[in-house]
Amino acid sequence: MAMLEKAAAQVGGTIDDRFGAAGWIKKTARKVFPDHWSFMLGEIALYSFIILLLTGTFLTLWFQPSQSEVVYHGAYTPLQGLKMSQAYESTLRISFDVRGGLIMRQIHHWAALIFVSAMVVHLCRIFFTGAFRKPRETNWIIGTILLTLALIEGLAGYSLPDDLLSGTGLRITEGVLLSLPLVGTYLSYFLFGGQFPGDDLIARLYTAHVLLIPGIFLALITVHVMLVWYQKHTQYPLPGRTEKNAVGYPFFPVYTAKAGGFFFITFGVTALLSSVATINPIWLFGPYKPGEVSDGTQPDWYMGFLEGSLRMMPPWEIRAWGYTVPMNVLVPALIVPGFMFTALGLYPFIERWVTGDDREHHILDRPRNVPTRTGLGVLAISFWLILLAGGANDLFAITFHLSINSITRAFQVLIIVIPPISYVVTKRICLGLQRRDREKVLHGRETGIIQRLPDGEMIEVHEPISDTEKWMLTQHLSRRPLELEPDTDDNGIPRRRLLLSKARARVSRFYFEDRVEPPTPAEVREIETSGHH
Amino acid sequence: MRRLTVPWTGLTRRRRHRFAPLVVLAAALGVTGGLYTALAPSPHAEAASGVSTASIDQGRGLFLRNCSSCHGLNAEGSSDGPTLIGVGAAAVDFQVGTGRMPAANVGPQIVKKRPSFDAQQTAALAAYVASLAPGPAIPDKSQLDYTNSDIAKGGEIYRTNCAMCHNFAGSGGALTLGKFAPALRGTSPRHMYEAMITGPQSMPVFSDSTMPAKDKREIIAFLRNSAKEPGPGGLSLGKIGPVSEGGVGWLFGLGALIACAVWLGAKAR
Known part of the structure; x- marks a missing residue:
């Protein structure tokens, strides 16, 4: 042991003499992080990204990003002798002739699906616990950009093999570009290098997919993680945790072990899934020909909401002076996602404006304690889910023997009706849960024991809860609507920006009018001294 | 102790011979094949072009009893079913052979089910309809x-x-x-x-x-x-494109990973 220590000290000394690393390592190794399983959702995305980089590098060794035509003479007989692009031919070669090529392709694709889904779940955790509040708005914006980039990166990757499925996806992309008034045709010609499908797109997408977007990704992910480090991680409320500390375990050895282990778990689960289930069987789709299309052509799930919004949009078009503005493409494919992502990115600032809160927040909210935010989140999720389901309307039709026309009509109605309902229901559930918390603090937990008193009265015995639990249920801030300031100031001079402040007061009322106050210490004390249960 | 002598003792001893399974298999295959050749209706007969009047008459009988309520007594069609004059034997063989006809109920589409007629009856029906007017014949x-x-x-x-x-x-x-x-x-x-x-x-x-x-x-x-074709990539997930892949990715990919995260985070609160 002494020898080992001596050797370690020697190595450490050598490094410290040259790089002066001892101080930095000491500080880093002792950095404390709060612990919770929901803090690991972002890690899944990070590790999937690393898996994507590793397997993607393997795939670049054989993939040919070219649309020049070749005749297939590879191992897969059902495509023998067909003309196809080099991109498709090389993807087939990776799948059937390169050793380990198919499993690498499958790991790459499954990891991509897991990557985006982990980002979405991570986003939900951040949203519902209010982890986006000051000082973390910048990281929220970076996260929104990362998610948007992931969709583009995914679409590019989906398009590269140049099979029938990816070609159809590109055809829709072309249609979306063409729907832009004035510049649409120019943009499309520029992107595809001429009339669709052109000769240039695969090579261009390849550069974006393997260099440009991953580069931006790497830079933004680095900033994203560095900011978590610098601003410290948020923590769930517990006695002893304040806005000024971080309670948890040190980075070394606890998190180095946990995070390292979780990386291998992520890799293992992805590899297991890839060895058991086929993903994107490009050999079944066949090479892309602009004249061909298959039933059941859908994008990967993360683009499914766009497919759905396209499928459920009524056929509205504006025709004037010999021009057509195709609202049936423009609205669902550009305006709807544009609105969704803008609202997502701006949310922290909207909430800050509404609350007028300029303090830092490191203690997370329990979703029930912020009913309006939670309701709005569920509203957004239900909107997105209906769009996603709408993208698979044909599969619903064939699975449940229904008419695709009725399903589409139903989705058109549901997309308007369900989100507001889910908002109201969620908000009511939150308020109900808050009332229950209040009850619990004041009267204790219901034990289920019914007692009969000497005078014949029946009561249920309530058991008082622990002080820790009481603290947990009362620690949060209960916000009130902002008071509308008087129209004139003390000197009788009309206030400036009156309309804006009125609007702000109205939104604030919308947010905080329905509220359940947590019990005050005075209330708790009164109950305790009176001895009433 | 006296041993009982059973006539087939020799056989019993030989049943553990290493070729015994092969012999049994060959015999079983031979019997099955033989019986099948002997008993199964020859597909050639029903597809034959020279159809006898007898089978046309039988087909007409079957048609009148099973099809004419919708397709009309002379296959001229009605408000409930199209005319069958000129549809040919191939149409009958497909519709009746896949069980779509006679239709069980009217829906958006008449679906495949267990055929109501055997091969010989189907052939007779086809012969009858083909005799009404020329149409696509059953492929040979x-x-x-x-x-x-x-x-x-x-x-x-x-x-x-x-x-x-x-x-x-x-x-x-x-x-x-x-x-x-x-x-x-x-x-x-x-x-x-x-x-x-x-x-x-x-x-x-x-x-x-x-x-x-x-x-x-x-x-x-x-x-x-x-x-x-065997799926070189593993389970096919229904061969319906990316929708089932997305479901599996969420459920078994992310689902499993979240379960692992809960497990890893279980110790501390």
């Missing part, structure tokens, strides 16, 4: 022989003409108003061929002038090959 063996057909070319023709409704792998797909293009994995080559030349329900007709018989055989070769 040589027309259906796809063994030397080009699978790759068949795939290309299939993707150009069929995949937009039947899906890239013949998994089927939805059409408008509750109609659908059925899955093709279990369909026999003869029924596929007949569907192409007669265009049942929503399907267009691919007559020999629009699609030569050779192309049809290539399509059949492609579909048969695709149906028996």
